[in-house]
Amino acid sequence: MSAVFQPIINFGYWLWGLLAAVLTWVFGVELAPYALYVIKILLLIVCIVVPLMLSVAYLTLWERKVIGWIQLRLGPNRVGPKGLLQPIADGMKLLAKEIIVPSGANKLLFVIAPIMAIMPALAAWAVVPFDPEMVLANIDASLLYILAITSMGVYGVIIAGWASNSKYAFLGAMRSAAQIVSYEIAMGFALVGVLMAAQSLNLVEIVKGQQSAYGLFGWFWIPLFPLFLTYLIAGVAETNRAPFDVAEGESEIVAGFHVEYSGMTFAVFFLAEYANMILVSMLCALMFLGGWLSPFPASWGVLGQSSFLWLLLKAFLVVSSFLWFRATFPRYRYDQIMRLGWKVFIPVTLVWIIVLGAWMQTPLWVWWKS
Amino acid sequence: MTFQTFIFYFLSVVLIGAALGVITAKNPVHAALLLVLAFFTAAGHWLLLQAEFLAITLVLVYVGAVMVLFLFVVMMLDINVAKLREGFWRYLPMGALVGLLLVAEMSLILVSRSGGFGDVAPPPDLPAGYSNTRELGLLIYTEYVYPFEIAAVILLVAIVAAIALTLRKRKQTKYLDPAAQIAIQRKDRVRMVSMPSEPRADTRPDGAGPAAEGKQP
Numbered sequence: 001m002s003a004v005f006q007p008i009i010n011f012g013y014w015l016w017g018l019l020a021a022v023l024t025w026v027f028g029v030e031l032a033p034y035a036l037y038v039i040k041i042l043l044l045i046v047c048i049v050v051p052l053m054l055s056v057a058y059l060t061l062w063e064r065k066v067i068g069w070i071q072l073r074l075g076p077n078r079v080g081p082k083g084l085l086q087p088i089a090d091g092m093k094l095l096a097k098e099i100i101v102p103s104g105a106n107k108l109l110f111v112i113a114p115i116m117a118i119m120p121a122l123a124a125w126a127v128v129p130f131d132p133e134m135v136l137a138n139i140d141a142s143l144l145y146i147l148a149i150t151s152m153g154v155y156g157v158i159i160a161g162w163a164s165n166s167k168y169a170f171l172g173a174m175r176s177a178a179q180i181v182s183y184e185i186a187m188g189f190a191l192v193g194v195l196m197a198a199q200s201l202n203l204v205e206i207v208k209g210q211q212s213a214y215g216l217f218g219w220f221w222i223p224l225f226p227l228f229l230t231y232l233i234a235g236v237a238e239t240n241r242a243p244f245d246v247a248e249g250e251s252e253i254v255a256g257f258h259v260e261y262s263g264m265t266f267a268v269f270f271l272a273e274y275a276n277m278i279l280v281s282m283l284c285a286l287m288f289l290g291g292w293l294s295p296f297p298a299s300w301g302v303l304g305q306s307s308f309l310w311l312l313l314k315a316f317l318v319v320s321s322f323l324w325f326r327a328t329f330p331r332y333r334y335d336q337i338m339r340l341g342w343k344v345f346i347p348v349t350l351v352w353i354i355v356l357g358a359w360m361q362t363p364l365w366v367w368w369k370s
Numbered sequence: 371m372t373f374q375t376f377i378f379y380f381l382s383v384v385l386i387g388a389a390l391g392v393i394t395a396k397n398p399v400h401a402a403l404l405l406v407l408a409f410f411t412a413a414g415h416w417l418l419l420q421a422e423f424l425a426i427t428l429v430l431v432y433v434g435a436v437m438v439l440f441l442f443v444v445m446m447l448d449i450n451v452a453k454l455r456e457g458f459w460r461y462l463p464m465g466a467l468v469g470l471l472l473v474a475e476m477s478l479i480l481v482s483r484s485g486g487f488g489d490v491a492p493p494p495d496l497p498a499g500y501s502n503t504r505e506l507g508l509l510i511y512t513e514y515v516y517p518f519e520i521a522a523v524i525l526l527v528a529i530v531a532a533i534a535l536t537l538r539k540r541k542q543t544k545y546l547d548p549a550a551q552i553a554i555q556r557k558d559r560v561r562m563v564s565m566p567s568e569p570r571a572d573t574r575p576d577g578a579g580p581a582a583e584g585k586q587p
Contacts, residue, residue, distance in 0.1 A: 034373050109399075109403075139422065140422065140501050140502065140503060141422060141423055141426055141502075141503050144423070144426045144427070144430065144503075145426055147430055147434075148426045148427075148429040148430035148433075148434060149429075151429075151430055151433070151434025151435065152429070152433060152434060154434075154438055155406070155438070155441075158438065158441055158442070158445070159403070162399060162445050170445075174442070177438060177442060178442075181435065181438055181439070184434070184435075201503060336548070339548065
């Protein structure tokens with residue numbers, strides 16, 4: 001396998017050397033390393049964002065297919081073989097549409113809002129590890145970074161609702177912002193449990209903390225089961241997905257905060273929502289489901305090896321459960337959402353953090369880092 | 371000029387511009403958003419000082435939570451900008467005097483050698499395994515544990531006070547207790563009455579009544 005790729009890798013190194021030489025000639029010896037570093041980071045960002053955008057596109061197709069099957073329909077099957085080109089067609093349609101700015105809207109903020117929505121959804125991926133080595137920025141407090149960056153996503157929603165100069169949009173923005181802020185607390189507490197169990201804020205260390213000889217029984221979903229459930233459900237609420245999608249309840253407020261958006265500006269909100277879904281599933285897989293670790297004992301040959309593919313499979317299963325939720329549950333009422341967030345999840349997580357703290361002091365705690 | 375110096379000056383320009391925008395913006399929503407930008411840029415400055423935990427916490431707490439609630443309130447206010455600016459020229463001399471005094475005091479401290487701010491060396495390069503978060507945690511939970519706990523209790527008191535001030539029982543509220551809703555039994559809602567059956571008044575023995583008309587042949 002590696003013999004096939006070796007010429008390509010060699011060619012890559014040669015190309016990189018050529019680039020370094022050219023940059024040294026352009027910027028001089030002093031600034032060239034910085035320029036080279038910037039280009040390297042940009043290339044790595046492209047390596048993360050392009051597959052991410054492709055998975056977002058095909059997640060929409062997968063969602064329509066899964067919900068179709070659940071409702072005894074076929075789902076999209078006309079564009080391309082088995083409907084596989086449907087996301088491309090949707091993208092082309094949205095690109096070609098006119099962007100309408102409502103009268104009386106705040107034009108600058110109206111355009112900035114979708115950018116504010118997608119920026120945190122993409123920036124959070126900077127610290128997500130795909131492998132013990134494969135991570136763009138292996139920073140010390142990566143869990144905290146993710147929490148901080150994703151908490152900025154709410155600005156896109158609020159600004160969109162306010163700048164649209166529309167009552168529906170404003171109501172949707174208010175609902176969504178209140179919901180995101182409330183569930184963020186429960187989510188944060190769930191993460192406190194994870195960092196207690198892993199004794200680290202670094203995502204790579206968190207996955208390493210779940211390594212044991214017992215395969216899937218060493219992962220944190222067992223000792224942190226209430227926090228795992230809380231994180232999963234709060235993740236659905238954070239991304240404004242059904243059954244917590246009162247922010248865009250079609251029957252009451254048309255489409256919520258993005259009711260006035262058309263064409264590509266709407267598409268950017270859409271991309272942000274799906275990118276956030278994938279991010280939440282990825283984090284769920286990393287923090288509770290063992291990341292790239294194999295669920296089987298190491299003696300099982302290929303199946304027992306830890307691999308990047310395990311992480312993808314776990315994230316895929318979690319994200320598919322999001323679609324399953326959407327096809328199964330009716331929409332929550334607004335006061336029920338608030339009650340669930342404040343009166344159920346926050347007490348549950350608080351109690352479990354105390355239980356966890358006591359548990360870790362006893363010999364019954366077997367999840368110490370091996 | 372190193373790369374760090376360039377970043378420092380870039381962040382500083384953005385920070386000062388955003389801060390000026392906060393006090394000069396006509397629209398309060400714009401002012402709040404510019405304040406968000408100012409916080410974010412200040413976090414960048416802390417990152418330059420290698421205080422990554424504080425920088426991320428600044429974004430998490432101020433940008434992610436405090437300013438969201440602030441924006442929430444500001445958006446729903448119906449502010450008459452013209453009325454707010456009414457007494458501008460009347461208050462200007464007093465405001466300018468206070469502002470100038472503040473600037474003079476600050477520059478006295480920052481410029482004077484005895485203030486200790488004259489020449490601050492850049493922070494030393496830290497070893498590879500150094501964790502800002504761990505160091506901060508060690509300090510807070512050992513040396514400064516009592517001030518830390520007192521601060522926590524004060525915050526708790528503030529939370530309780532804020533809730534106590536706004537909590538009021540409204541008579542006309544139609545709130546339903548979900549637990550009571552779920553716990554309802556059939557016997558609480560429906561009463562089954564056992565009655566003997568009686569012949570209908572309009573059924574005649576000859577079968578010509580209205581009940582017979584609907585009968586299929």
